[in-house]
Amino acid sequence: MVSIFQLYRIERKYQYLYSIGAVLLVAGTCFVFSSLIDYHIVAFLLLVTVSLAAVSFDIKPVLVAALLSALLWDLFFIPPKFSYAVTNPEDLVLLLMYFIIVLINAVLTYRIRQVEKLARQRSEKAREIQLYNTILNSLSHELRTPISTIIGASDNLQENKENLSEANKSILLSQISEAAVRLNHQVENLLNMSRLEAGQLQPKAVWVDLPELLYGLDKKAKEADTKHALRLVLQDELPMVKLDKIMLEQILFNLLTNAQAHTPDDTKIELTCHYKNGQLELTIEDNGTGFPMDERELVFDRFYRLKNTAGSGTGLGLSIVKGFTEALGGEVLLSNSSSGGALFTIRIPAAAAVNLPIYE
Amino acid sequence: MNKTQVLIIEDEPALRTMLEITLQSNNYSVHQAKKGKDGLIMAENHPPDLILLDLGLPDIGGQQVLAELRTWFTNPIIIISVQKEEEEIIRALDNGANDYLSKPFRTGELLARIRAALRSVISEDYQPVLQFSGLSINLEERTVKREEELVKLTTTEYNLLLLLAKNEGKVLTHAFLLRTIWGPGFINQAQYLRVFIAQLRKKIEPNPNDPTYIITESGVGYRFLGMFG
Numbered sequence: 001m002v003s004i005f006q007l008y009r010i011e012r013k014y015q016y017l018y019s020i021g022a023v024l025l026v027a028g029t030c031f032v033f034s035s036l037i038d039y040h041i042v043a044f045l046l047l048v049t050v051s052l053a054a055v056s057f058d059i060k061p062v063l064v065a066a067l068l069s070a071l072l073w074d075l076f077f078i079p080p081k082f083s084y085a086v087t088n089p090e091d092l093v094l095l096l097m098y099f100i101i102v103l104i105n106a107v108l109t110y111r112i113r114q115v116e117k118l119a120r121q122r123s124e125k126a127r128e129i130q131l132y133n134t135i136l137n138s139l140s141h142e143l144r145t146p147i148s149t150i151i152g153a154s155d156n157l158q159e160n161k162e163n164l165s166e167a168n169k170s171i172l173l174s175q176i177s178e179a180a181v182r183l184n185h186q187v188e189n190l191l192n193m194s195r196l197e198a199g200q201l202q203p204k205a206v207w208v209d210l211p212e213l214l215y216g217l218d219k220k221a222k223e224a225d226t227k228h229a230l231r232l233v234l235q236d237e238l239p240m241v242k243l244d245k246i247m248l249e250q251i252l253f254n255l256l257t258n259a260q261a262h263t264p265d266d267t268k269i270e271l272t273c274h275y276k277n278g279q280l281e282l283t284i285e286d287n288g289t290g291f292p293m294d295e296r297e298l299v300f301d302r303f304y305r306l307k308n309t310a311g312s313g314t315g316l317g318l319s320i321v322k323g324f325t326e327a328l329g330g331e332v333l334l335s336n337s338s339s340g341g342a343l344f345t346i347r348i349p350a351a352a353a354v355n356l357p358i359y360e
Numbered sequence: 361m362n363k364t365q366v367l368i369i370e371d372e373p374a375l376r377t378m379l380e381i382t383l384q385s386n387n388y389s390v391h392q393a394k395k396g397k398d399g400l401i402m403a404e405n406h407p408p409d410l411i412l413l414d415l416g417l418p419d420i421g422g423q424q425v426l427a428e429l430r431t432w433f434t435n436p437i438i439i440i441s442v443q444k445e446e447e448e449i450i451r452a453l454d455n456g457a458n459d460y461l462s463k464p465f466r467t468g469e470l471l472a473r474i475r476a477a478l479r480s481v482i483s484e485d486y487q488p489v490l491q492f493s494g495l496s497i498n499l500e501e502r503t504v505k506r507e508e509e510l511v512k513l514t515t516t517e518y519n520l521l522l523l524l525a526k527n528e529g530k531v532l533t534h535a536f537l538l539r540t541i542w543g544p545g546f547i548n549q550a551q552y553l554r555v556f557i558a559q560l561r562k563k564i565e566p567n568p569n570d571p572t573y574i575i576t577e578s579g580v581g582y583r584f585l586g587m588f589g
Binding site: 207 | 558576
């Protein structure tokens with residue numbers, strides 16, 4: 001709810017300066033042309049000036065302007081000029097009315113702004129509460145699922161020891177193990193998010209061997225999920241690049257995990273990496289169903305989850321991708337791949353060690 | 361044969377119990393200390409073969425315990441740290457810790473690290489040929505063979521490989537490798553190290569993209585593994 005009332009936030013002392021200045025300017029101009037302008041018109045011009053000041057300034061500077069304009073009008077325009085005396089009774093009524101109108105104007109405008117400010121604060125607070133609730137809901141769901149698995153499986157192992165076959169025992173045990181890994185991943189995301197929120201994220205640039213990082217990631221992702229076909233396509237002779245390795249790893253890991261979690265089994269996922277003209281370009285593409293057009297902008301928002309998704313997710317993964325990429329001075333784009341799946345493109349500026357002098 | 365004695369210095373009871381059960385079931389004899397000071401006293405009264413030391417202790421910090429232990433204790437010390445404490449890990453390794461584990465860690469990893477650390481104590485005597493699975497280094501001829509085939513290495517590549525191999529199983533920090541191979545002026549030139557590691561991998565690894573000999577310890581350093589599994 002943005003109104004013109006809040007467009008200008010000017011410091012208090014300048015508000016006095018501007019409002020007094022405006023009144024003096026209008027009054028001065030009118031005085032110069034006083035032979036051409038009827039003094040009744042001058043009252044209206046001054047009224048407009050004070051009203052405009054009331055729109056954007058606090059009450060006190062406006063009241064000062066109102067008082068000043070009334071005095072100036074009386075002194076320089078109402079005959080006899082250069083005297084506070086008002087001889088014509090009609091002029092006296094006009095002066096009084098002028099004063100009352102200008103005051104009402106100032107006070108009313110001020111009141112409206114107060115009400116607006118209050119309403120704005122309320123809606124901000126409501127939004128905050130809503131966001132907080134969304135966080136709690138999605139988090140408690142996301143964290144409780146693996147916790148339930150751990151409690152359920154370990155209870156079963158403890159209380160039902162005699163009746164469980166060895167095969168079932170080992171299934172329960174691997175469920176505990178998988179759930180714990182998932183919990184760990186969520187905690188990691190939460191920590192990263194709070195680091196981003198706190199604004200205390202300072203990229204630590206180190207020399208990164210891209211093939212080493214990417215193949216390591218590929219291995220980790222394949223170990224975590226065997227149901228998708230993950231493929232790496234790297235430019236030949238990728239140079240060493242200087243950037244924050246942990247952040248880059250987290251960005252790519254989140255995108256891979258995201259693709260694995262939200263596409264059907266056997267979906268192909270392809271990670272490509274190119275370096276050209278001081279810029280690192282990475283794409284992660286799948287041949288799944290892609291993102292709905294109208295939600296593409298929203299998926300990077302904190303805690304946003306697709307509307308028609310039964311799947312899980314805290315809505316943190318992609319917002320961390322965006323936050324980290326931007327912290328590295330880069331950008332992330334989401335589009336549709338040629339197969340209709342999702343295509344994430346990441347561009348990050350990075351220095352490269354192209355012709356490194358080698359000391360043997 | 362006497363069981364290998366392991367001292368656990370860890371304040372978290374659940375983790376202590378887990379470590380104790382895991383180690384006992386793998387034929388180690390286990391002692392525990394909840395605090396750094398208790399750990400120092402226990403280590404002095406019954407010097408163990410290996411110490412597992414948590415860096416985040418309630419009384420005196422793990423780094424201080426490590427420093428005090430290293431004034432006399434020469435057996436392996438493995439650090440347990442919270443994830444992402446790279447600086448702390450590097451500091452501990454530079455202060456004489458043999459290895460580290462980040463919480464949460466897998467049991468298999470824990471046991472492998474303990475075995476590797478204990479093995480490094482045994483192989484102290486001079487051997488003219490370091491034999492690993494599929495790879496051998498002849499110290500007298502200064503040659504390296506991969507599956508019986510001679511590998512051509514530059515002097516720096518050879519020195520780097522030898523340094524890593526001599527410390528098989530142990531993490532060597534970037535700073536340590538740079539200082540030892542290139543000299544103290546190169547401590548911040550991590551890119552050289554990465555270039556040489558990449559070259560070495562191309563020459564000795566069956567698949568340079570999925571290395572089995574030279575393992576990257578992200579943000580910390582490199583570790584040589586000679587025996588797989």
